[in-house]
Amino acid sequence: QLRCLLFLLIIFEIDWGVTYPRKHICASKGSTVEIVCSYSHPSRLNDADTAVEETFWFTIFSDNEPVDLRADSEYSGRVQYHCGENDCTLRITDLRESDSAEYKFRFITNQPGGKYTGEPGVTLSVTDVLKVPSVSVNPPGEIMEGGSVTLTCNSNSAANYTWYKKNLPLPNKEPQLVFNSIQSSDSGQYYCAAENELGRRTSDHKFIDVECESKLMKIQSLAVFIIVSTAGLIRKLLGQANKPSMVCAFKVNTRNLCYRKWTRLSE
Structure with a gap:
């Protein structure tokens, strides 16, 4: 009995398998992606031919059992399987960022304990198309x-x-x-x-x-010099030494705002 068990384990190790051509897939939000795999199993065990009874893809478990994507409400109407005798393709449309996950393929046969999951699976990353920052x-x-x-x-x-x-x-x-x-x-x-x-x-x-502060101080000094010089010129030209005149001086900042100030010119 032990010899038979070891024989079965060797067969399982060699002949049971799932192969994913691509381990990592990047796709854009709203697009369609296809995840492909091929699988194998012993053709005959326990004096009986091996027949595949069920194939499906999953990302999560419920009660320690994998949940078929077709039964997952998050993928409702967006998932299709295209499976052949030894291969299966998962097609997901209208991709969402929440679809980013590890996808695994599982097949179940008529053999006792004849269930196999391809691990690790395929990692899908869904991102939005970059706009110019x-x-x-x-x-x-x-x-x-x-x-x-x-x-x-x-x-x-x-x-x-x-x-x-x-x-x-x-x-x-x-x-x-x-x-x-x-x-x-x-x-x-x-x-x-x-x-x-x-x-x-x-x-x-x-x-x-x-x-810098030193630059502003220079600008302020220049503005004062211009105001004083202009005031003196106005006084000489108009002879209005004791009359108020309106002088517009720049308020020193980058907005170039101007304020009005009344001043009395001295002789």
Whole structure:
């Protein structure tokens, strides 16, 4: 009896099998995918011909038993099997990101204990088609030296990110590029690349201009000089030393706003 058992185990090990030509498949959301396998079994066991009684694909178990995809409500109306004598193709339409899983094929024969599952199965990854990413800056507006600034690479479905400054890659691989204390040397052209299993897309360039305090002080001094010089010229030309005049001076910021101020010109 032990000899017969060992003989059966050897047959099972050699002749029972499932082969998947592709172990990993990437597909886009909304598309159709086909997962193919071939299978084998002993032609005869226990003085009886082996007949395949059931074939199916599954991803999950219920009560320790694999659940046929055709009985899974998540795949209702989207699954088809095309099976031959020693091969079977699973076809899934209108793919969803939730369809990402490991798919296994199982066949059941008329032999006692004659059930076999092909493991490991085929890993399916479903992702959305990448759109062109965009770079946003927070906070918006002028960027002052020493402030905190965050650049965000906005992408609909990316697994990997790469940041570039002046066409040179940066070590940061996250969707956000954070400057805790930005410096004037950080000024320049930035862009990001988003990538997943289906491709790679690159954003437009975003120019970052970091203003430093010393530069602003120079601009303010120049503005005051222009105002004083202009006021003196008006006084000499019009002889209105004791009359109020309206002087428009630039409020120093990147929005180029102007404010009106009344001042009395001295002789």
